[in-house]
Amino acid sequence: MPFVDFAELKTRVSIEQAVQMLGLNLVLHGSQYRGSCPACKSGGDRALIVTPAKGLFYCFAKKSGGDVIALTAHIRGISVKDAADELNRAFGTVQNSTGTVSKLRATAPQAQEARKQPAFDPEAYAARLDASHASLAPLGISAETLKAWKAGYSNSGSNRGRLAIALHDRDGNILGFAGRALSDEQPSLTIPNGINLQEIIFGGDRVEQGTLYLVRDVLDVLKAHEAGVANCVCFLTEITALQVEMLAAFMAAKNCDTIEMF
Numbered sequence: 001m002p003f004v005d006f007a008e009l010k011t012r013v014s015i016e017q018a019v020q021m022l023g024l025n026l027v028l029h030g031s032q033y034r035g036s037c038p039a040c041k042s043g044g045d046r047a048l049i050v051t052p053a054k055g056l057f058y059c060f061a062k063k064s065g066g067d068v069i070a071l072t073a074h075i076r077g078i079s080v081k082d083a084a085d086e087l088n089r090a091f092g093t094v095q096n097s098t099g100t101v102s103k104l105r106a107t108a109p110q111a112q113e114a115r116k117q118p119a120f121d122p123e124a125y126a127a128r129l130d131a132s133h134a135s136l137a138p139l140g141i142s143a144e145t146l147k148a149w150k151a152g153y154s155n156s157g158s159n160r161g162r163l164a165i166a167l168h169d170r171d172g173n174i175l176g177f178a179g180r181a182l183s184d185e186q187p188s189l190t191i192p193n194g195i196n197l198q199e200i201i202f203g204g205d206r207v208e209q210g211t212l213y214l215v216r217d218v219l220d221v222l223k224a225h226e227a228g229v230a231n232c233v234c235f236l237t238e239i240t241a242l243q244v245e246m247l248a249a250f251m252a253a254k255n256c257d258t259i260e261m262f
Contacts, residue, residue: 004085006069006084009068009084012091014052014055015050015052017091019050019071021090022071024038026050031051031053032229033052034046034048036048037062039059042061043060047061047262048060049227050071051227053228055067055228057227057228058223058229060215060224060260065224065227065228068087072086122150122166125164125177129151129154131143131151131153132152136152138182141222141223146163149165149166149225150174150177151163151165151222154179159178162190164178164179170201171205172205175195176191177192178192189218197236197237201235201246202218202233202235202236203221203225206225207231208230209256210230210231211256211259212254213259213262214233215262216262218234221233221234247259
């Protein structure tokens with residue numbers, strides 16, 4: 001097979017063109033296309049999200065996403081290389097304005113490193129986290145995404161050996177850093193003293209108007225974000241009746257008219 005330049009291919013083939021080529025039955029909701037995932041055959045009729053503006057997709061059923069090549073590989077059940085070859089064959093010639101361009105539009109815990117510290121500096125703590133640590137590779141989340149969420153491998157303190165990740169209030173202020181286990185270690189999530197887990201909606205500070213996606217784990221939130229899905233949140237405990245009421249009030253305040261749960 002001929003060599004395919006992945007970077008060049010992604011500039012030439014839009015994710016909307018791939019959606020049409022793959023025969024996906026998606027419905028436009030705001031700036032995203034949503035529908036069932038024919039590859040996973042699970043997760044409901046809104047499990048697959050395509051965000052054209054970012055050229056990304058996310059499958060809530062498989063909890064993975066990526067670019068136009070990754071979408072083709074996911075739906076076809078083939079390797080990324082084979083997916084790139086298929087796209088290159090299907091869109092191998094750059095078309096002009098009169099060519100056959102896709103017509104798809106509407107269908108398509110606060111961790112202190114010293115026992116006595118005069119003032120905890122969350123930005124300085126975040127800067128010491130290692131977003132590229134080898135132990136984080138199995139998570140499948142890029143270092144860039146981890147840095148954007150002020151997360152990374154902690155080499156010291158109460159989160160030592162864990163993925164430390166910032167917890168924010170609804171205004172975006174850092175409350176502290178939680179520590180998520182990277183193995184079967186218990187507890188799976190450690191929270192700094194003084195933070196009420198019942199009041200935390202992880203990812204809530206990034207929510208804007210539109211559909212809200214409620215998932216089960218902080219890693220699911222990060223993976224969805226990396227795949228271009230906005231408004232993805234999770235609770236840090238089992239969901240209580242009080243949290244359901246809190247979530248309803250939160251959605252009203254953020255003008256989120258619907259919710260999808262995965």
